Amino acid sequence: MFNRDRWIEIFETIKSNKLRTFLAGFTVALGILIFVVLFGLGNGLENTFNEYFTDTKFNNIYINGGRTSKPYAGYESNRLIELDNEDLNDISNKFDFFIEGLTPRITISGEVGYKLKSNNYTIRGVGPSNQDSEMNVVMFGRYINELDVLNNEKNVVLGRLVKQDLFGDEDAIGKYVSGGGRSWKVVGVYQDDGGDNEERIIYTAYTTLQKILKNTDKVNSIILSYKPSIGYDGALELEKKLKSFLKNKKKVDPSDPRGLRLRSAAKDMKDNQDFSMALNYIIIFVGIGTLLAGIIGISNIMVFVIKERTKEFGIRKAVGATPSSIVWMVLQESIFITTISGYIGLFIGVGFLSALGDTLKEEFYITDPYVDLNTAILATVMLIVFGAIAGYIPAKRASKIKPILALNDK
């Protein structure tokens, strides 16, 4: 395959036909460059999108009590429905198969202090799986665990900003904060991407709060995280089953819009996925379109170049060139030019994207634009292959022409 003479011959041809070489190379380089940049920017847009919409978990179902608006089964309307630990257990047992995490939530607010500093904070009694449903990240220590729940431990986990307010740079783990006339041991500090408010919450075990709040077993709400594998339809189905189960259990009219409220992000997630998918299709469409334009461009140039060279081929044949040597010459030349310029375009494009980085994030919502190398190389190879095919067909035809016809210009 590697024939030094043939390559020298090709380099000479390339060198003495600079405009032609430049045009073909420029088309390919530009095609790949635009492909890489568009594809990269599209990916950047998708990155931003994913970042915005995956902040809170999408597989949560929020269950809240409320007042009924219809009489049912002998009960009057306007009856207060409250959730309790038994509901929690029933849900846990009955829907175990679909559940990834389950946590109740009791929310109060109160003044919490350390040494001389104190402030009003939201305090939530939760279970361990709250960490997942809120996507809290533990910075120091640990999160609320099963033992805290079981033993009604007066342990608290502070939000990052709570810790900053009360402790400053001081280490908080193992220290005690005061609240509601009691002392609470700090066992952990967490952070949350969801904004400052999310980091001004103090978590403790829900059982502890139940005990302090006059020994009830009531909870404000229950948050259920279903397994993402059940999908959008599964989530809607689960929500329906959950609703009818609880309404039946709590004796709420099945047609009552109040009394029990279930809220889930399944619909949002579906929309989110659809949008993301649409974005993906647009990116792919634009990418293929760019490539196609590049292929058509290089094909045109090849057809033109070969038409222009028909006479040269005739001369070469008259002095003893075989048809296949002419086809190979054209192919090798076109593959060489498209490969070199394709990779030039690729590197400029990738360089441009990485230079861009996050500078477009604020104004254009483009985060970390990138093209994975496989896609880019595949695109380049496609352009090379199609450039070669585009060259092969007319070259084959030109190589078959009788030299006398090519030379007959008397």
Place this chain on the structure above:
Amino acid sequence: MISIKGLHKSYQMGANSLHVLKGIDFEVEKGELVAIMGSSGSGKSTLLNIIGMLDNYDKGSYKLDNVVIKNMDETKAANYRNKFLGFIFQSFNLINYKTAHENVILPLYYQGVKRKERETKALKYLDDVGLKNWATHMPNELSGGQKQRVAIARAMVSEPKVLLADELTGALDSKTSKEVMDLIQTINKQGKTILVVTHEEDIAQMCKRIVRLKDGVIVEDKKIKQKKAI
């Protein structure tokens, strides 16, 4: 060297068939310098194309150096052309982006001759036509006569058995024509077989034998007393 018997050739023009060569018998010995004459449409270029393996024939036989030339595929024809034949065209047909030297090298490149060797050899043949000093010039920097001499050097460099010239002086003025014909005569004196297609009587008179074609048949074939070109 060339032996043609009962050669027929027709071209299919849509529904009609154009009978161009109607039974040509033609022998050329080694070392001859033959002029093929005839008005346009007489079939002289068709005959030259068939001899040059640029075209096929329908009936009859054609032997070149005792090799039967018939229905060759393109690759084989290319190899034979390269080995047996040198072409000289009216419009020179040099590759315009290659220097005179590179143009002369080309047949050797297709013969697979080593680089150094073909460079030296091509330069020698350029020297033979008196253009050694012009080796690095592009065709557009050469005069018509110089171009034709480069073309002659290119035709000679592969050391063919037969040189075929198609109206080689057609694009040249009479003074340059004579110089080129002088070169052809010199080459012929060294023993090379040469066929010249022409419609100029004075060019034909510079050959050793004149074959006249009319309407696809040979009407006259005679040896003549050669005129010196210069």
